[in-house]
Amino acid sequence: MTDSPLTTPIVFLLGPVPVTLPVVVTWGLMAAMTLGSALATRRLRVERPGRVQTVLELVVETLRRQIAETMQADATPFLPLLGTLFLYLAVANLSGLVPGLKAPTAFLETAAALALVVLLASQALGIRRRGLWPYLKGFAHPTPLLLPLNILSELTRAFSLSVRLFGNVMSGEFVIAIVLSLAGLFVPVPLMALELLLGLVQAYIFTVLAAVFIGGAVGTIEKG
Amino acid sequence: MHIDGWTILLQAVNFLILVWLLRRFLYRPVLAVIAERQAATERVRSEAEAARQAAEAASRSLEDQRAALPAERDRLIAAARAEAEAERAALLDRARIEADHALEEARNRLADERAQALGALQRHAADLGTQLATRLVRDAPCGTLTRPLLEEACAAVEALPADRRHALGDGTEPVPVRLAAAGPLPDEDVAHARDRLAAALDRPVALELTEDPSLIAGVELHFAHSVVRRSWKQTLAEAKEEMTRHDSARTDAGALA
Numbered sequence: 001m002t003d004s005p006l007t008t009p010i011v012f013l014l015g016p017v018p019v020t021l022p023v024v025v026t027w028g029l030m031a032a033m034t035l036g037s038a039l040a041t042r043r044l045r046v047e048r049p050g051r052v053q054t055v056l057e058l059v060v061e062t063l064r065r066q067i068a069e070t071m072q073a074d075a076t077p078f079l080p081l082l083g084t085l086f087l088y089l090a091v092a093n094l095s096g097l098v099p100g101l102k103a104p105t106a107f108l109e110t111a112a113a114l115a116l117v118v119l120l121a122s123q124a125l126g127i128r129r130r131g132l133w134p135y136l137k138g139f140a141h142p143t144p145l146l147l148p149l150n151i152l153s154e155l156t157r158a159f160s161l162s163v164r165l166f167g168n169v170m171s172g173e174f175v176i177a178i179v180l181s182l183a184g185l186f187v188p189v190p191l192m193a194l195e196l197l198l199g200l201v202q203a204y205i206f207t208v209l210a211a212v213f214i215g216g217a218v219g220t221i222e223k224g
Numbered sequence: 225m226h227i228d229g230w231t232i233l234l235q236a237v238n239f240l241i242l243v244w245l246l247r248r249f250l251y252r253p254v255l256a257v258i259a260e261r262q263a264a265t266e267r268v269r270s271e272a273e274a275a276r277q278a279a280e281a282a283s284r285s286l287e288d289q290r291a292a293l294p295a296e297r298d299r300l301i302a303a304a305r306a307e308a309e310a311e312r313a314a315l316l317d318r319a320r321i322e323a324d325h326a327l328e329e330a331r332n333r334l335a336d337e338r339a340q341a342l343g344a345l346q347r348h349a350a351d352l353g354t355q356l357a358t359r360l361v362r363d364a365p366c367g368t369l370t371r372p373l374l375e376e377a378c379a380a381v382e383a384l385p386a387d388r389r390h391a392l393g394d395g396t397e398p399v400p401v402r403l404a405a406a407g408p409l410p411d412e413d414v415a416h417a418r419d420r421l422a423a424a425l426d427r428p429v430a431l432e433l434t435e436d437p438s439l440i441a442g443v444e445l446h447f448a449h450s451v452v453r454r455s456w457k458q459t460l461a462e463a464k465e466e467m468t469r470h471d472s473a474r475t476d477a478g479a480l481a
Contacts (some may be wrong), residue, residue: 037249037250044263045257060251108227117236
């Protein structure tokens, strides 16, 4: 662990495009998640579902319910985006605990990319649900004087999203790496358990905040 | 600190691809199964609800029927009562008519029997009276009763119109007349009668005397084509007939009354 945690290692170059470690790990996670989903949903049954199907249904239904409670609206249209956000974040955060792997979310680029997706998605969904002019007029609410501040708050919210995620995951991994290098093999285990919890909590917080931002943009709840 | 823009872009694209993949392989099938199960559950629930409503409707219907039972029972009882009352009235009427009819028949039969008994009694009384009178008259001396009757018979011939008196003679001379009497007549009475008849017929008369005890008392003058009867037999027969006719007429009038 001599590398700075703030540097993004390049695995290979794809023409002019540098393919970095978080991208490669993300591809692996994508493949695993897609393959797992395809296998798990291969033989779904209405009557007497199996254990795997029950867990899947529980996860999907819980996600939908949480999103609906947060957005105060029907969650089905937002489930693919926000559900995938939570699942990817949870898997990505926990992947850091696998020896030899580094969580993609421990890199600022991944957190920034996710925050950017949430920012753009909330703008696009807001415009689609409310219309361009009423949505844009919302930035000048309650007074046009607040227009720059509202635009700034929109950007800073996305920025804070990405920094919070990156900071938490990166610092956790960094602390574990330091303790591991100083104390030995089994000493970081409690810290790793804490990191496991922390990863899930961060995924939950990021997803809930994204749901709040999108809910505020589409007008189902007050803008935060 | 260096932030790689390519990585941001690739990660964003990766995430969007993952969204699409998971929507295709996770959310859509799982949500479809959940929706199908909810639909099945809803179907079962709606069927159960329909069954419950049907049961409630049946229960309500039964309750209504049960509530309507006393009224129906009262109605049926009232109808049965009315029918029984009508039947009773009809039976009573029929019985009354039959009783009246039987009474009328009995009355008629009684009246007939009484009339018959009365008639028989009257006939018996008439017979008895006739027999008594016959016995009394038979016991009486013949001349005392026969002479006046002979006088009456002659007077009756004299009282006839001339043409009829003439017709009695039948153109013969002397006029044959058979004088039937209950017993032997005195000669002077026979001669007196011959003279009176001859005077009345304006021709001589040949009297032929015969005895007929059945006449009781009195005489019969037998001409060629007619008979003049003045006898107790005839009187009693007439009296009996008159009595019987009179009594039967009175009996009929009494029966009619």
